[in-house]
Amino acid sequence: ILKDDGYTIIGYIRKSPGSEAKETRNSLLQAMNSKLKKRSLVDVVFASPCCRASDPFKRRDLKTNEEMEEFDVSGNVQ
16 A cells, blocks of 8 residues: 555565674575565565664674675665
C-alpha cells in the first residue's frame, strides 16, 4: 500500500562482530539483503557489515569497506 502511494521502502542490515570467515559473513549479509528485498519489498538497503547494536549510528561505518560493493546495497549508515 505504501508503494502505491509513492513511498520508497528503506531497509537496513547489520552484522555483529564475530569470528566467522569473511566469506561466511558476506554470505549472511547477502542473504539478509535478498530477504529484505524479496519478502519485505524493500527498494533501498543500507548496510553495516560489522557493528554492534549498541554502537551509536554516528560511530558506525567510519572506515570505508570495499566489501560493500559485493552486497548490492545503496550505502552504509554514514
